[in-house]
Amino acid sequence: MTVEQRPIASAGGLRELKKQRTRDALLRVALELFTTKGYEQTTVDEIADAVDVSQRTFFRYFANKEAVVFAAQDTVEWHFVDALRERPSAEGPFTAMRRAVLSAWDTIEERLSPVVPVTLYMRTYQVIESTPALLAVHLRRSAELEEHIARLIAEREGLDIDADPRPRVAVAAFTGVMRVAGGLWGQGEDPSVAAIRELTAGYLDHLGPALADDWRA
Amino acid sequence: MTVEQRPIASAGGLRELKKQRTRDALLRVALELFTTKGYEQTTVDEIADAVDVSQRTFFRYFANKEAVVFAAQDTVEWHFVDALRERPSAEGPFTAMRRAVLSAWDTIEERLSPVVPVTLYMRTYQVIESTPALLAVHLRRSAELEEHIARLIAEREGLDIDADPRPRVAVAAFTGVMRVAGGLWGQGEDPSVAAIRELTAGYLDHLGPALADDWRA
DNA sequence: TTGTCAACTGTCAGTGGCTGACACTAGCCT
DNA sequence: AGGCTAGTGTCAGCCACTGACAGTTGACAA
Known part of the structure; x- marks a missing residue:
């Protein structure tokens, strides 16, 4: 990455910001999927894939x-x-x-x-x-x-x-x-x-x- | 089996009686295990094994x-x-x-x-x-x-x-x-x-x- | 700038609950 | 005795979830 010399994070550095972004993305994608195709019809893999993280990472942000x-x-x-x-x-x-x-x-x-x-x-x-x-x-x-x-x-x-x-x-x-x-x-x-x-x-x-x-x- | 010429079943034949027996055995063994070693510490396989049936059979008697x-x-x-x-x-x-x-x-x-x-x-x-x-x-x-x-x-x-x-x-x-x-x-x-x-x-x-x-x- | 440390992530292998498919066995009924 | 069918075991597979380990990438100091 070439841009982003100055992280705009609200609290803490770039690391914290990325984490918030990932969590937020997982949350919104998941709720969107749950409300459109149903909770049980949505797999954790789908959610993770949509946010481009591994399933394991999903479970690091949400206990289940x-x-x-x-x-x-x-x-x-x-x-x-x-x-x-x-x-x-x-x-x-x-x-x-x-x-x-x-x-x-x-x-x-x-x-x-x-x-x-x-x-x-x-x-x-x-x-x-x-x-x-x-x-x-x-x-x-x-x-x-x-x-x-x-x-x-x-x-x-x-x-x-x-x-x-x-x-x-x-x-x-x-x-x-x-x-x-x-x-x-x-x-x-x-x-x-x-x-x-x-x-x-x-x-x-x-x-x-x-x-x-x-x-x- | 040589004995059991006359099934004592309350309602129906031998088949029904065996079913009741199996269900009853599964029920009691399961509750006994749950109360002694805990619900989550007990696997369905353990219950089924204790009654000498397959796991699949357990799930035919109980939805989950x-x-x-x-x-x-x-x-x-x-x-x-x-x-x-x-x-x-x-x-x-x-x-x-x-x-x-x-x-x-x-x-x-x-x-x-x-x-x-x-x-x-x-x-x-x-x-x-x-x-x-x-x-x-x-x-x-x-x-x-x-x-x-x-x-x-x-x-x-x-x-x-x-x-x-x-x-x-x-x-x-x-x-x-x-x-x-x-x-x-x-x-x-x-x-x-x-x-x-x-x-x-x-x-x-x-x-x-x-x-x-x-x-x- | 560079190097070290720690945090975060991906991969892999494995467990446990649960299901569909199919073949086999054993009561039931004629 | 023999055919029918309910009940069972085996197998293969999905999905949620977890531990272990290795790779990557920010943070921070020299």
């Missing part, structure tokens, strides 16, 4: 095939956790979680687009929901996130999570409803952020009434 | 390695669904689910022991909870079961499940709490039916209070 799929999902989930952290402590736990979700959806674009185009993420989420193997992993990851959130809530309320079951119980109920909303959104035909935002809000409104034992009111 | 693990779990889950079906329609949805779970645990022994010894099932459940790959599948299966239960509840209450969100929401909250209890039981040191029964009941009691937005009451 699934990891690519959840790279974007990860950003979205931490965005919610951050939003929850910023909720004033005066809000009750349930109110805080509810408002955190809604505010997270409102600001997801700026957080996500540097990682991956938002529409590509949306399509990826639909792939997750419709691919059994991915859905399974997604649910396990959600369970881990749930535990994390429960600890956050316990802290907020100054409770010992091992002594008081309410944090875990409240979070379980909350994320259960979220999952139902996410599932229906995945099946529906409006893959927009606004759509899932509204669906979520609506379903959360029904949690209280649904737990009352007499539904004929 | 996981399927063995969930054979017993399946029985337990349907036992709960049956218990729910038997709840008088006068009971509200939440009461019905709660009582169904408790009554299901009370009668699990007779239902399960023909399939697999109860203690072996208990140990298997701990393997599921502690093996990421299995936990993922377990959670996806639970989600399917959840949908099934939601439809049952909707029927009970004479509601259209696509119009009224309450069935899915209530079931999501309910099973969310169940999962928390199951997880803690898996980590705990008392692997008895009684233990999980009590843990479940206790956690369900906390669902109402946990959803109130002010926990300082």
